Amino acid sequence: MKQTYYTSDVFTDRVFQGAQIAVFPDAGELSDTQMALIAVELNLSETVFVTPAEPSVEKPAKKPTHFRLRIFSPKGEIDFAGHPILATARALLEAGQIESIGDSASLVFQQNTGEIAVNVTQQQGKPLFVQFCLSANPVLDRYTPTETELARLLSIDVQDIDSHTFHTRLASIDFPYLIVPLASQQAVRKACFSIDAWSQSSAPAMAAQEIFIFSNKTDNKDTDFHGRLLGPGIGANEDPPIGSAMPCFAGYLGDHEHIREGTYTFSIDRGTNETRRSLLHLEMDYHADKPTKLRVGGEVVLVSENTLLMGN
Numbered sequence: 001m002k003q004t005y006y007t008s009d010v011f012t013d014r015v016f017q018g019a020q021i022a023v024f025p026d027a028g029e030l031s032d033t034q035m036a037l038i039a040v041e042l043n044l045s046e047t048v049f050v051t052p053a054e055p056s057v058e059k060p061a062k063k064p065t066h067f068r069l070r071i072f073s074p075k076g077e078i079d080f081a082g083h084p085i086l087a088t089a090r091a092l093l094e095a096g097q098i099e100s101i102g103d104s105a106s107l108v109f110q111q112n113t114g115e116i117a118v119n120v121t122q123q124q125g126k127p128l129f130v131q132f133c134l135s136a137n138p139v140l141d142r143y144t145p146t147e148t149e150l151a152r153l154l155s156i157d158v159q160d161i162d163s164h165t166f167h168t169r170l171a172s173i174d175f176p177y178l179i180v181p182l183a184s185q186q187a188v189r190k191a192c193f194s195i196d197a198w199s200q201s202s203a204p205a206m207a208a209q210e211i212f213i214f215s216n217k218t219d220n221k222d223t224d225f226h227g228r229l230l231g232p233g234i235g236a237n238e239d240p241p242i243g244s245a246m247p248c249f250a251g252y253l254g255d256h257e258h259i260r261e262g263t264y265t266f267s268i269d270r271g272t273n274e275t276r277r278s279l280l281h282l283e284m285d286y287h288a289d290k291p292t293k294l295r296v297g298g299e300v301v302l303v304s305e306n307t308l309l310m311g312n
Contacts, residue, residue, distance in 0.1 A: 001029065001310040006091040010083045011278035011298035013127045018278045019241040021087035023048040025095040038308065039072035045241055047072050048084040050092065053110055063099050066108045067092065079112035079174065082243025086130040086300040089120050094302055113174070131297030138251035141170040145202050150180055152197035154213065154230065160187040165216065166256060171248035176208040179252050182215045185226040193230040209233055212245045222279065224266040242270045243296065246282065250294045254286045261287050
């Protein structure tokens with residue numbers, strides 16, 4: 001059995017930047033075990049296996065518009081991730097499994113957490129732009145480690161933590177993130193997770209295994225925030241994708257008094273040109289006592305078409 005798969009660079013407009021994602025657009029013959037083994041073999045942050053949507057969901061059409069996504073990291077299956085949405089739209093278009101989109105097309109992707117509406121647009125001469133919609137209603141907790149503890153476990157100075165505009169919160173939608181505002185992009189980049197300080201702090205008691213650090217003082221004119229994920233399960237030299245943290249981040253922003261009701265548009269980047277920079281565009285509809293509506297978009301560039309030989 002042979003399997004065709006594609007790799008794309010996601011949340012970027014150029015190759016060799018952004019996050020690398022692999023997509024198998026016709027994975028119906030693969031077992032769960034095979035999917036997990038393939039993800040380990042490719043060793044990318046996320047590998048996507050596309051299968052037909054549930055029969056009751058798909059409406060008659062020339063070609064399907066609903067697809068089921070199974071997402072695996074080398075460590076196992078992931079219930080939700082944002083980067084695979086962009087990569088999957090690009091792979092399905094390349095594989096001819098969706099209609100030629102013209103200016104735009106609407107798709108629905110099923111992940112383990114439910115259906116996600118996806119809009120795909122193409123402007124001549126530019127990379128594909130993919131936007132997906134989410135409802136963000138995280139549980140927020142103001143009981144967090146002290147700034148001294150945070151500075152130690154991030155290997156930074158206390159003054160690198162910026163509590164003037166934003167504040168440290170624990171935000172959770174199925175998966176909890178400890179969100180910490182820092183004073184500059186330089187502070188975000190120099191932070192280094194300390195497992196010893198982590199184990200001696202109050203952080204493990206909160207069940208958060210990942211820390212999302214960010215700053216609204218950035219080095220690039222095209223961004224409003226710079227973000228990064230750290231934690232006990234993230235290698236010292238890793239800079240993983242941040243898309244899965246965006247629903248919690250949107251709800252986190254709305255928990256601050258200076259954020260008034262309305263629609264906000266902003267961009268957040270991850271990494272640098274030397275470490276595969278990603279650029280995410282977000283639209284947020286914030287209204288008090290209601291779930292935050294979040295639209296996450298970005299560009300995606302096809303990098304390769306490959307054949308996996310499924311031997312004995």
